[in-house]
Amino acid sequence: MPRVIVKRSSYHDDKLRSHIFEMMASLGGENIKAGTRVLVKPNFLSPASPDEALLTHPAVIKAVSEYLLQKRARVTISDSSALGSFEKILKDNGVRDALAGLDVGLAEFRTSVKVDIGDPFGRIDMAEEVLGADMVINLPKLKTHSQMLLTLGVKNCFGCIVGFRKAEWHMRTGVNHEMFARLLVQIHQVVNPCLTILDGIIALEGQGPGRGGIPRHLGVLMASDSALAIDATVCRMLGIEPEDLLTNRVARQMGLMPGPIDVEGVLPRIENFKMPGVTSLVYGPKPVQGFVRRHLTRRPVADESLCELCGDCWTFCPARAIEEAGTKLRFDYDKCIRCYCCIEVCPKGALRTTESLPAKLFRKVIQKRDSSGRPA
Numbered sequence: 001m002p003r004v005i006v007k008r009s010s011y012h013d014d015k016l017r018s019h020i021f022e023m024m025a026s027l028g029g030e031n032i033k034a035g036t037r038v039l040v041k042p043n044f045l046s047p048a049s050p051d052e053a054l055l056t057h058p059a060v061i062k063a064v065s066e067y068l069l070q071k072r073a074r075v076t077i078s079d080s081s082a083l084g085s086f087e088k089i090l091k092d093n094g095v096r097d098a099l100a101g102l103d104v105g106l107a108e109f110r111t112s113v114k115v116d117i118g119d120p121f122g123r124i125d126m127a128e129e130v131l132g133a134d135m136v137i138n139l140p141k142l143k144t145h146s147q148m149l150l151t152l153g154v155k156n157c158f159g160c161i162v163g164f165r166k167a168e169w170h171m172r173t174g175v176n177h178e179m180f181a182r183l184l185v186q187i188h189q190v191v192n193p194c195l196t197i198l199d200g201i202i203a204l205e206g207q208g209p210g211r212g213g214i215p216r217h218l219g220v221l222m223a224s225d226s227a228l229a230i231d232a233t234v235c236r237m238l239g240i241e242p243e244d245l246l247t248n249r250v251a252r253q254m255g256l257m258p259g260p261i262d263v264e265g266v267l268p269r270i271e272n273f274k275m276p277g278v279t280s281l282v283y284g285p286k287p288v289q290g291f292v293r294r295h296l297t298r299r300p301v302a303d304e305s306l307c308e309l310c311g312d313c314w315t316f317c318p319a320r321a322i323e324e325a326g327t328k329l330r331f332d333y334d335k336c337i338r339c340y341c342c343i344e345v346c347p348k349g350a351l352r353t354t355e356s357l358p359a360k361l362f363r364k365v366i367q368k369r370d371s372s373g374r375p376a
Ligand code: SF4
Pocket: 302, 306, 307, 308, 309, 310, 311, 312, 313, 314, 329, 345, 346, 347, 348, 349, 350, 351
């Protein structure tokens, strides 16, 4: 039975270090030996300060590193960011300063190797550094995600695909959330983190995972030997069903979802956590799915007062659905696959999703039918 350890903590709390040491010792710390090559995988989405709650907090990364160094492990901290230089991420997030004097490597994933992650994806390019490590420690941030509802332990492993290849996979699976969830689960299976420590001390609610979200203090730290168990436990904490998170549902269909979970510590019940608006892209028979995607799913829109036409969104958009039109952005909603990467990478929080009028009417009809007890 997988174990999930829950602690109430803060970044400035002297107890953070002792909480992390306790969790790591209890969840397989004895397997870390002198010389063990440990790859630590935080969430380094893009340059941001710790207060913005977009990235794993440096205090968490530091405490994990200190535990590993105490065991005389060889520690490398790596990720592949969506946008922005790795060095700027380390500086803006304070990781470089926090780790000063510690004998750890800090390096961006650069080299890809082909790995067979199973049908239907086959051989895909993943970071060589992950596959060459003796163990991987996964350090996700608790954030909402406009495409996948939440980004937690399983989704954090997607960062093990190097650079722009992530956008390519969004493109190949983006029209189908279920297919993307399956890709995430299968990548997670290959990364196979031996330990996941979730930074939910200051989480991100609303239209995450980028600056469209709002930081919210939850004061929660969770650790488990199973990222899937962490993800299911976070859902319970936030008052939603574990299978509302598509990666959990897909993992259950694949026979990977753990059964009962042994939760140690008091799991708080977080009230009114703001989830992003997420709509399915694939309901209806195949011939109407294109219509559904174009007209009934939430579409990205820009707030012109915040947009500085920096170009990050159109550079990253895997479908090439955004262009500069004078002083504005123009979206091609026929091309747009609703992956919401643009929202994720916008440094100004200028993008959000909105429902079109047909989508609003359609949702109202569905809700009315639901509330009248008839099948939708
Ligand atoms: S919406 Fe954001 S990412 Fe896109 S051009 Fe404007 S500021 Fe840059």
